[in-house]
Amino acid sequence: MRQFTAVVNPTAGGAGSAAALLAVARLLREAGAGLRTEYSRSLDHARDLAREAGERGDVVLAVGGDGMAGGIGGALSGTGAVLGLVPAGRGNDFARALGLPHDPEPLARILLENEPRLVDTIEVSSAVHDRTAVLGSVYAGVDALANRHANRSTVLKGSASYYAGGLRAVTTWRAARYTVTVDGEEHRFTGYTVVAANSGYYGSGRVIAPGARVDDGLLDVVMIEDAPRRLFFTLMNELKTGAHVHRPQVRILRGREIRIAADRDVPYGADGEVDAVLPVTARVLPGALRVLC
Known part of the structure; x- marks a missing residue:
C-alpha cells in the first residue's frame, strides 16, 4: 500500500484547500494507505518538504494550485519520486492537462491504484x-x-x-x-x-x-x-x-x-x-x- 506525504499550501483556494485534502485523505486512509500532512510556509519550504518525502519513498501530494504543483513537481523532476496532485487552487491548469478529476472518489482511486506516468518538465x-x-x-x-x-x-x-x-x-x-x-x-x-x-x-x-x-x-x-x-x-x-x-x-x-x-x-x-x-x-x-x- 502506498505511503503519501501531502504538502499543503494553506493559502491556495482559502478553506477549499483544506477541504479538498480532507475529503481525499479520508478515502486514502480508509483504503489502508499511510498519509502524513505537511504545511508549507513558502514555495521554497514546500520544495524542501517534497524532496524529503520523495527521499523517504513517499508519494508526494501537491495540494494547492499551479504554483504549488509547479514548485513541488519541479523539485521532484529528475529524482524518480512520484507526484500526485490534489487540485485546490484558482487555476489548476496542469491537473486539467492531465485529466484529473476534482471529485474526491475518482481522484483517490487514481492516487491509490494507477501506475505513474512519465511526463516532461521545463528547466x-x-x-x-x-x-x-x-x-x-x-x-x-x-x-x-x-x-x-x-x-x-x-x-x-x-x-x-x-x-x-x-x-x-x-x-x-x-x-x-x-x-x-x-x-x-x-x-x-x-x-x-x-x-x-x-x-x-x-x-x-x-x-x-x-x-x-x-x-x-x-x-x-x-x-x-x-x-x-x-x-x-x-x-x-x-x-x-x-x-x-x-x-x-x-x-x-x-x-x-x-x-x-x-x-x-x-x-x-x-x-x-x-x-x-x-x-x-x-x-x-x-x-x-x-x-x-
Missing part, C-alpha cells in the same frame, strides 16, 4: 532562476502582467481574477519587441506575449496551446503579435476554446530549447508565479517526472 534559466524546473509553461508579456494582477487580487477569485487582471494588463500594455530563439533559430516580432508551453492550458483553463502534450519531448512556442486592442480582446475570448490559433497574429513553433528576450524589462512567469523579467531560457526535460494521473 527555466535566468538571472533569477538558476535551472529551476516547472511543469506547465513559461510566459513572457501581457499574460505575465495579468497573472501578477490576479495574484494580488483580494476581491476576485478564480477565473474572474484572471479575466480582470487581463483587462487591466491589456489596457496598459505597450507592445514589446521580442527576440525568440527556438533550437538555435532566431525569430523577431513585435507584440503581446511569448508562451513556451508544456501543457496546453494556462490562466485558469485558457487553451493557449491546443496542440501541446505533456509527454512529447517538445515545447509549443506561441507568439502573439501586435494587434489593435479591440482585436486583442476578441483574441482573449478565443483562448477559451483555442480558436485564437487561426488568427494571422498568432504563430506557433515547436522546439526543445527556447530563449526569450525583449527590448525592455518584460515580466515573465512560470506556473502562476511571476517574479522576474526577461531574458529567460526554457528547455524541455523529456520524461523527467513520474505523476499519478
Whole structure:
C-alpha cells in the first residue's frame, strides 16, 4: 500500500484547500494507505518538504494550485519520486492537462491504484532562476502582467481574477519587441506575449496551446503579435476554446530549447508565479517526472 506525504499550501483556494485534502485523505486512509500532512510556509519550504518525502519513498501530494504543483513537481523532476496532485487552487491548469478529476472518489482511486506516468518538465534559466524546473509553461508579456494582477487580487477569485487582471494588463500594455530563439533559430516580432508551453492550458483553463502534450519531448512556442486592442480582446475570448490559433497574429513553433528576450524589462512567469523579467531560457526535460494521473 502506498505511503503519501501531502504538502499543503494553506493559502491556495482559502478553506477549499483544506477541504479538498480532507475529503481525499479520508478515502486514502480508509483504503489502508499511510498519509502524513505537511504545511508549507513558502514555495521554497514546500520544495524542501517534497524532496524529503520523495527521499523517504513517499508519494508526494501537491495540494494547492499551479504554483504549488509547479514548485513541488519541479523539485521532484529528475529524482524518480512520484507526484500526485490534489487540485485546490484558482487555476489548476496542469491537473486539467492531465485529466484529473476534482471529485474526491475518482481522484483517490487514481492516487491509490494507477501506475505513474512519465511526463516532461521545463528547466527555466535566468538571472533569477538558476535551472529551476516547472511543469506547465513559461510566459513572457501581457499574460505575465495579468497573472501578477490576479495574484494580488483580494476581491476576485478564480477565473474572474484572471479575466480582470487581463483587462487591466491589456489596457496598459505597450507592445514589446521580442527576440525568440527556438533550437538555435532566431525569430523577431513585435507584440503581446511569448508562451513556451508544456501543457496546453494556462490562466485558469485558457487553451493557449491546443496542440501541446505533456509527454512529447517538445515545447509549443506561441507568439502573439501586435494587434489593435479591440482585436486583442476578441483574441482573449478565443483562448477559451483555442480558436485564437487561426488568427494571422498568432504563430506557433515547436522546439526543445527556447530563449526569450525583449527590448525592455518584460515580466515573465512560470506556473502562476511571476517574479522576474526577461531574458529567460526554457528547455524541455523529456520524461523527467513520474505523476499519478
